Amino acid sequence: MFASTILTPSTLKVSQFVGHIPKPHLGTLPNGSRKSPRSRVAVFSRVVHRQNRSFSPISHTKPAVVARVSSGGDTSADYTAQQSSPPDIEDVTSSSPGIGEGYVALFARMLGLDHEPPDREQAIITLWKYSLGGKKCSDAIMQFPSCINLTVNLLRSDSSSACEAAAGLLRSLSSVNLYRNSVADSGAIEEINGLLRRPSLAPEVKEQSMSALWNLSVDEKIRVKLANEDIILLIIKYLDDEDIKVKEAAGGVLANLALSHVNHKMMVELGVIPKLARFLSSDAEGSTITRKEARNALLELVKDEYYRILVIEEGLVPVPLVGSAAFKSLSPGLHAWPTLPDGTELERTSKEPSRFGASELLLGLNIDEKNANIEESKINAIIGRTQQKFLARIGAIEVEGQKIPDSECSNNQGITLLPWMDGVARLVLILELENKSAISRAAESIADASINEDMRIAFKEAGAIKHLVRLLNHNDDAVRLAVTRALERLSISHVICQSIEAEGVLGPLVDIVNHSQISENVVEKSLHILARILDPSKEMILKFYDGSVNGSKKTLNGAKDNAVPVGLIGTKQAISKGINSSGRNDVLDSTFIARIVEILKFSSSSLQAKAASVLEFVILTDPTMVSLISVNIESGLDAVFQQKILRSSDEESDLDYLPPEKYAIAVEEAGLAISATSRLMTKLLDSEQFRQTINLPHFTGLLRQILKSNIPLHSKDWIAACLIKLTSFSGYNLDFDPINVEVTLYETIPRLIEQIKFSFSPETQEAAVVELNRIIYEGVVDSTRAIASKGAIYPLVKLIEEGSGRAVEASLAILYNLSMDSENHSAILAAGAVPALRRIVLSQRPQWERALHLLRSLPT
Template identity: 55%
Template sequence: MMTSAYSNIKLPYLQNAILNIHAEVYSCSVKPTKPRRRKPRKVSSFSVFTAPQFGLFDGSNAISKPSSYLVGTVLTKASGDDNEAVSATPQQLSSNSEESNHGSSSIGESYVPLFVRMLGLDNDPSDREQAIVTLWQYSQEGRKCIDNIMQFQGCINLIVNLLQSESTSASEAAAGLLRSISSINSYRDVVAESGAIEEITALLRQPSLATQVKEQSICTLWNLSADQKLGQKIANSYILPLLVKSLDDEEMNVKEAAGGVLSNLALTHSNHSIMVEAGVIPKLAAFLTAGFKPEAKVIWKEALNTLVELAKNEYYRILIIEEGLIPVPLIGAAAYKSFTPNLKSWPTFPDGTEIERSDYYDAPSKYGANKVLLGLSMKNKNIDEAKEKAIIGRARQARLARFGLIEPKLSQAELSNDQFILLPWVDGAARLVLILGLEDELAIKRAAEAIANAAINEHMRKSFKEAGAIKNLVPLLGHRNDAIKFAVIGALEKLSISYSNCQIIESQGVMSPLINILKNSETPENMMEKTSHIGAMQALNLLARILDPDKEMRSKFYDGPVNGFKDKLDAARTPDSSNGSSTGSQTSLSEANTTRQEVLDSDVASRLVEMLKHSSPSLQTKAASILEYMAIIDSDMDTIMSVNIESGLDAVFQQKILSGSESDDENQQPEIYALQIEAGMATSAASRLLTKLLDSDKFRSNINSAHFTELLRKILKSNIPLQYKDWVAAALVKLGYVYGETRPNLELESPIPTEVTLYETIPRLIEQLRSSFSPEAQEAAVVELNRIISKGVLDAAREVASAEGLVPLVKIIEGGNERAVEAALSILYNLSMDNENHSVILASGVVPALRRIVISERPQWKRALHLLRTLPS
């Protein structure tokens, strides 16, 4: 490595001489310049956006053209100086570094071997420190200088060894030199093979590590992570949690470097699950929800790039939305040309609610100022935070659209259907609502789909309601484009999960279009069969949710605002209202009742019965719910009786999964259980419908009671989940009453009550004992169970013993109140009368509990003693 000419010279003396001669080139007192930032590179699956898209920019520069950059951009190089951009892609890194050959670097080329030799472990630590600092400065001159250093075999190991130096400047210089070397594609493997990743990991785990060392070390990882293979190595090590922790560092440079590594790692799909588990999403989302700040633009871009990559996954996208970010499709600047803001009309809230005017607005004015300054004519009123945010978001997005800054101008070739950006919920909801009002059909469809995907929680659903989404979506149900119709139905269905939203959707006049879609004979067949009935399912979900028979009962316990619709309905019920608005309220109620009466149409009923006979269990559930509503409001049952409702019920009750004909192979158990749940929901809804229909004399006179009784008895004994057997049991009991009433001369007593007790009541009580945390509920269940067994119901005791009900009984004996303990002991005593139950009772562990009762002489000690004597010793 060193020539013989230097073998007898003391290294410190030689170094000082060299530094004196070439002080202007290698001055050890000069600190290396700050790293340069890098230009982003294009990623084909995303597109360009501008910082003002967040709506967070100063009005002073509102008309200036912003600099644009790419969503999905990955900054892959972290070396440089003066914060100037350098190339980002691996190919550009290599080519540009080769061109960076400055003439000044040739001055010290002959001394590079000397400085490399000074890195040796046998040298004084201060000499090693001066050598590494000098080499770090030398490496800043370009690719040729780095090549001069790397031509000496083993020098990279000496550099890595200095990472753990006690001197902060030496450690920083070693990390900085590794950063420079790793910026060259061909040297990354050499750096990784030298153990640099492991050494940096150990370095970052030090709690008191200097900020400058941490920055240079993470920037080295930033360069190494540009290689996919090395990126996977970094993601599968202890570094990832350290990088996530570095996002909270006080120094912005450290945050930026950590964000850059994560952005590179996110380009590899296999790293996503590890990154999400490490908690990347909440940390990065915090930078975006805080808004765009010029001093944090690098970490802001890196966080956005990373989250956009993660948002490609459906489940990770949900986690991102939970953090307050909404994926908004990029539709191109040309689509916003049709945006026409209404600046002259009286202002309203984004959801369409008109703002009450003050008396000053109607008062005469000499100069007409009261008509111009509309905002000053509003009555002072408290606006809740949700409405305030909606107003702010609408104002931002409208201003950006008017100035032409909402999206960069891209050609159609640069746009694709999978391009999107992530905006904070305030701006994201307002942007999507704005897109709904444009003329571009593809943009409208994508916006409706984005609303459906983002409405995953109550906060988001309320945000879209306040932003005016419902007001803009409902009119689109009459659009000529079927794709837009289905997208709108999907969005409304998701928004209607919120009770207040459901009422507002109905008040906006959604019933008529939904009913027309359902009963229209010209509707293509694939509307009901498309993608596993998704389109029809969403329409039926929305219609069934609006017409839910239980909704009226739930409304009595709901006190939240529903945009005035609930107030109108309440006022309509009190026509003597003192505010004089009862007439309009009565009109609203009348209109609501009129639209609901449209459901009583034979075409609608016929289509619903066809769904009962031929559709999936999910659609059958919704169809049965709507038919139940029709049965409630149609006292004569004329519409339902005219469509052969019995055939639809018969089809639901005779599903194959209910007859046990499916395979019982263990590998299919999860699939079978899922099918049983769907079938159970459909059966429960159909049984509830049947129970309602049995109130009609006209229906009872036409139904084949024996046939439906037999079907329901089989369902009751089937393996569908217990929670879906309650309405089956209710319908069966009611059918049994009708059956006994129409055939009074039967010789045998109907076994229906016994079957209901064995297959619904007893399992339900045992489940209540096992799962309830309420002592009162457990007491009621054990007392009721004791009553059933004490009556001597056939096979009741055996059903309790075989249903794993003994373990909760033992727990009640050990810790229940006196009444519950008495009932539990009585049940066990009745079970012990059958010798076949002795082994099961002993296996439940009840004997120690019984002995404690006897020894402590509790009030039940005599019954416990009798039970102990009955059981075999």
């Protein structure tokens, strides 16, 4: 071909390329005259238009061929025609000798800045149409690399047709892996960004421009250029465009950007999750491509635990894809008496069979609508279960999106996103399958999705609890771990806790704890569930919320009262019966108690805290404490109070080499375990038999040492209470007992200072500062030093400016006592006490005399 002898374009600059292209052979007309360049341009343009029209051409107004990117390889693009596939470009060139690649140079030259805008427009339109013929056409155009720069320049044109053609050509070239970097390096991204920001833009221009960005975003390195706050905001804006093709392209760009984890934070902060989630809602409008790309983007984001929560909050639930073959094990249950998904039965209002034989067909449909009172959550559960079982029955439950081969369903880790009503029902349906991998993945998804009370109630109404409790007896460790994790997350709700206990969960949990061969993770989560169910403090909370408040019934967490609707049986009665006849007696078994004491002695801090809580329930149930004393509970208490984290600084410990954040977590967990154990011991001290079996001075010394340690202040409450109770049985005079002083210095004073610092209630601050002043007035040794070391000076100075009269008076008295030590002068001055005191004196406030005394004691 002629183009092969024109030049070697790879080394040309734009100016050289425009000015030094040899003139092509023009040919002659039938009358012997030579054709002008412009006439040959028109001929080639018409030929390209005619040839492309034979395979559904892309016109400059509404293109019909969509260039789609092939993610693999670097040789060709994947072109998908909407109507029919285009013929090979060789057919065009071979059928018209002298017309084809040789004219690419001519049109490339016409893109030059030395040509008139109409000529440049005609050239870019023709080259765009020519590029749609396939990779060979793109190769011909890319023989002249400067074409890309001239094309990018045309994106600034005032002509809509020129902008559309320029963007369309860039779209075609960027669909070829080999040329994608060249397009990106030419500044196309920046120019397209500017083009898309024009106030009025034709839909065709927006489509081609956004599709070009879609193609470019396939390359991971180019995504770095696209990961710009302004560009992402622009793409998000075009998700609301009226043109469906523009929406599809915008969703595709975001889906590709989400493939790079470094882009997630920026995308989420710019609000991409709510925008994409609306395309997947049950009543969403949009094309299949838009929904697919939105799902792909969100599926990348849900890999992060925090972003998964944000996606679930938008009403979408991650659901594992387990393969259609796994659902074949479902039994239809066509002749069973109908029940709600949570197991609530429908009342049999008629025991006589229908004379027309319709009693089985219309089973359960004879509820009086006027008397039936079914909550909305139950209705949603019925709808969701019905839809998912129907899809499973016809074999269409996983046809949307990717299909998983039956042979790989057990190993595939794919997930999809469903609206919450369908997602909850699908997860519960998977729990009924026989595939172990599917069950464990569904239980994990239930645990991840239980982020708030609404989701936990939805799973309860959908019947998840009965299946999870049943699966506690499964023989697979992975299934048990996933199931206990799901029950642990669901049990956060006190209302759900009642339902879990009503399903008979205590027996299986006790069996799990008793088996020492089971993994520690399963035992820990089982103990956590037991501790929540048996929490003694929860009993009082439930009694309060079950009572009448201003003549109305209220329940915990704002849940509705479990009144039984007419036509339904087994709701509140089943829960009450289940709790009363539950396996709480199993908790009092001596084997189980011995196992809990063993956990108290040898397990981690988190397990020790839960074990202590369970043993506290045993004490309240069995006040004689015979079973606890017989299993040597003293050794368990001693083990908790002598943890490595509590060793003094001169003793070397493995925990000293932990990073600061891990060390802080270890101290926090140790504090919780010690607090729970101190609470347990406080109640054990009520038993005279227990007091006679333990070494009171030994435990007094341990608790005094712990009280001085750096565990969190909120963990020291029960330590102080236990210490005071120990001294009451030791025969000491509490007024002169050094233990009482230590409790004041290490627990009471820090707690009062925290109330002054952080409380938003003026009454609480006033009470705290008055109590602090009383401690100093009573002459507790080292009380002023403890107050100063805990950082009380700054909040006290702030209080004399903003507090009530009584709080101001107490604060001035404390600051005066602190000023007696010259070491505190600099801190008092730095806190701004002098100006505040002068204002009090000059304004003749009731406390002006105290303020004056304090001013005189300071070096002002």
